[in-house]
Amino acid sequence: MKAKENGPTEQNTSRVIDGPTNPMVTPLLTDLYQFTMAYAYWKAGKHQERAVFDLYFRKNPFGGEFTVFAGLEECIKFIANFKFTEEEIKFIQQTLPPSCEDGFFDYLRGIDCSDVEVYAIPEGTVVFPKVPLLRIEGPVALVQLLETPFVNLVNYASLVTTNAARHRFVAGKSKLLLEFGLRRAQGPDGAIGASKYCYIGGFDATSNVAAGRLFGIPLRGTHSHAFVSSYMSLDEIIDKSLRKRDGSSTCEDFVSLVQSWLSKIQWSNSLRGIFGETNQSELAAFTSYALAFPDSFLALVDTYDVMRSGVPNFCAVALALEDLGYKANGIRLDSGDLAYLSCEARKFFCSIEKEFKVPGFGKMSITASNDLNEETIDALNKQGHELDAYGIGTYLVTCYAQAALGVVFKLVEINNQPRIKLSEDVSKVSIPCKKRCYRLYGKEGYSLVDIMTGENEPPPKVGERILCRHPFQESKRAYVVPQRVEELLRCYWRGSSDKEREPLPALKDIRERCIKQLEQMRPDHMRRLNPTPYKVSVSAKLYDFIHFLWLNEAPVGELQ
Numbered sequence: 197m198k199a200k201e202n203g204p205t206e207q208n209t210s211r212v213i214d215g216p217t218n219p220m221v222t223p224l225l226t227d228l229y230q231f232t233m234a235y236a237y238w239k240a241g242k243h244q245e246r247a248v249f250d251l252y253f254r255k256n257p258f259g260g261e262f263t264v265f266a267g268l269e270e271c272i273k274f275i276a277n278f279k280f281t282e283e284e285i286k287f288i289q290q291t292l293p294p295s296c297e298d299g300f301f302d303y304l305r306g307i308d309c310s311d312v313e314v315y316a317i318p319e320g321t322v323v324f325p326k327v328p329l330l331r332i333e334g335p336v337a338l339v340q341l342l343e344t345p346f347v348n349l350v351n352y353a354s355l356v357t358t359n360a361a362r363h364r365f366v367a368g369k370s371k372l373l374l375e376f377g378l379r380r381a382q383g384p385d386g387a388i389g390a391s392k393y394c395y396i397g398g399f400d401a402t403s404n405v406a407a408g409r410l411f412g413i414p415l416r417g418t419h420s421h422a423f424v425s426s427y428m429s430l431d432e433i434i435d436k437s438l439r440k441r442d443g444s445s446t447c448e449d450f451v452s453l454v455q456s457w458l459s460k461i462q463w464s465n466s467l468r469g470i471f472g473e474t475n476q477s478e479l480a481a482f483t484s485y486a487l488a489f490p491d492s493f494l495a496l497v498d499t500y501d502v503m504r505s506g507v508p509n510f511c512a513v514a515l516a517l518e519d520l521g522y523k524a525n526g527i528r529l530d531s532g533d534l535a536y537l538s539c540e541a542r543k544f545f546c547s548i549e550k551e552f553k554v555p556g557f558g559k560m561s562i563t564a565s566n567d568l569n570e571e572t573i574d575a576l577n578k579q580g581h582e583l584d585a586y587g588i589g590t591y592l593v594t595c596y597a598q599a600a601l602g603v604v605f606k607l608v609e610i611n612n613q614p615r616i617k618l619s620e621d622v623s624k625v626s627i628p629c630k631k632r633c634y635r636l637y638g639k640e641g642y643s644l645v646d647i648m649t650g651e652n653e654p655p656p657k658v659g660e661r662i663l664c665r666h667p668f669q670e671s672k673r674a675y676v677v678p679q680r681v682e683e684l685l686r687c688y689w690r691g692s693s694d695k696e697r698e699p700l701p702a703l704k705d706i707r708e709r710c711i712k713q714l715e716q717m718r719p720d721h722m723r724r725l726n727p728t729p730y731k732v733s734v735s736a737k738l739y740d741f742i743h744f745l746w747l748n749e750a751p752v753g754e755l756q
């Protein structure tokens with residue numbers, strides 16, 4: 197199957213919205229019970245009742261106090277194209293018991309999302325537990341069918357975006373972050389999703405070529421150990437010529453130029469004695485790669501010995517390139533003590549800059565890879581290092597530190613009647629009613645609190661004191677005088693009508709939103725150790741209503 201091409205261009209300026217990136221995302225990509233419930237609703241004549249569901253999560257991932265919302269675009273692409281094929285209807289018919297009446301399948305044949313409304317927080321926004329990320333309203337049977345695909349599309353997307361954002365936070369703004377996870381991701385969809393959402397979360401580029409093509413994400417890469425170890429000697433290089441960068445002349449024997457630079461380095465005052473004979477097969481590999489890519493030469497230097505072979509060999513090739521007007525890119529370290537080796541490599545580069553008067557050589561880029569994650573990057577920062585870039589795969593894309601976000605989809609209203617789901621565990625009690633959600637900002641520009649209100653309550657006003665209550669803990673409440681009020685839920689789908697609907701932004705714009713949002717977060721919410729929880733609240737009126745409904749629905753126990 198071939199994924200549909202979405203391209204990096206602005207979506208949704210026209211009336212047609214492409215289907216989901218993954219063609220496996222069809223109306224059948226749902227749990228069986230959604231169909232059995234849909235049948236039971238239909239049988240009871242209840243299927244068209246207007247229902248409102250909230251999609252939200254209960255706890256921030258990775259021990260943190262923030263989450264980045266992602267996956268919205270794919271949800272909208274899904275519902276914009278929601279329609280059963282005849283083949284799919286036949287399959288459902290075979291799957292459900294034979295007693296299911298034909299009329300139900302006629303009903304399925306006729307449905308699409310033209311009667312559904314989706315309000316959502318913009319993709320790339322920093323979000324918090326309990327606040328609806330999406331509010332979906334429509335005929336109850338249909339919206340139930342959407343539950344599983346929506347939760348699926350938001351769960352991993354938000355988790356891996358948050359993971360990427362956390363890696364960006366610990367690495368710092370100035371570092372280049374490369375997503376290298378394709379080979380280790382959970383299958384092709386995991387990999388494509390990881391590349392897309394890590395980019396949103398603040399990564400700079402991916403090694404995943406298919407993702408580069410699908411989404412316009414910048415592609416970056418180095419080379420592998422296999423390339424280095426595939427060379428046996430310099431004799432393997434047949435065409436040794438390299439034209440000067442300005443085209444003025446050609447160096448006929450680039451290999452000899454490299455060798456002469458290697459011996460100059462070896463015998464230079466500042467580097468004498470640091471290394472002896474370097475590995476010549478590695479030198480052959482580097483030389484060969486430089487001949488292929490003289491303008492962007494980058495070498496993996498840890499195949500044999502970083503400081504005794506890889507780095508000196510790299511410098512010899514880089515200096516030969518410099519003679520011909522080319523600037524080498526840098527090195528990649530993929531094993532050993534990355535802090536120590538990066539410092540040693542940097543010293544080596546700086547010595548070369550000084551000794552041979554090559555301006556900028558000391559600033560050669562150093563990339564690290566090898567099972568990196570938040571913790572290792574944090575440890576490297578504490579030790580001090582000279583790394584400029586990180587290539588991160590396994591821990592990032594598999595979300596090794598936390599497997600899932602725990603997104604849920606709960607009924608909050610049907611036929612204008614608010615509904616509640618009770619639980620022994622208070623954190624699992626749902627917040628009823630079709631709601632509006634606002635983010636209130638304080639004097640210093642930081643957001644202070646998110647507040648949910650009933651749909652028909654007047655919105656919070658700038659400069660007006662409003663009581664924000666913890667939804668379940670009576671004693672937790674605060675007055676807030678907002679300096680700015682931002683309504684969080686916006687209309688992204690209003691049936692088939694294009695009017696007054698938010699456009700789906702380009703990937704770059706979602707990424708920019710995410711980066712800006714994270715920069716505006718109060719630092720204590722962001723710190724890795726014991727971050728301060730962000731306050732999520734309800735209005736006094738909604739608080740009273742939740743507790744009224746709670747008492748109404750909870751049976752009174754009897755002690756005997």
Ligand SMILES: Nc1ncnc2c1ncn2[C@@H]1O[C@H](COP(=O)(O)OP(=O)(O)OP(=O)(O)O)[C@@H](O)[C@H]1O
Nearest residue numbers: 530531532533534535536566567568572575576579
């Ligand atoms: N200075 C450092 N501080 C903390 N962690 C580091 C540092 N340098 C490297 N690491 C991490 O330590 C781990 C080292 O991996 P491992 O023990 O497999 O050795 P290796 O360097 O891969 O050796 P080899 O490839 O020779 O087996 C990696 O996860 C790497 O990211």
Ligand SMILES: O=P(O)(O)OC[C@H]1O[C@H](OP(=O)(O)OP(=O)(O)O)[C@H](O)[C@@H]1O
Nearest residue numbers: 376530565566567568587588589590591
């Ligand atoms: O370590 P990750 O964060 O997953 O990043 C990607 C890894 O994939 C590559 O090698 P691979 O792991 O395939 O082989 P290697 O372990 O022998 O280097 C690369 O050299 C990195 O080490």
Ligand SMILES: O=C(O)c1cccnc1
Nearest residue numbers: 376403416417418419587
């Ligand atoms: O380009 C690289 O260096 C790369 C790509 C994928 C995995 N490991 C490394």
Ligand SMILES: [Mg+2]
Nearest residue numbers: 530565566567
């Ligand atoms: Mg590895």
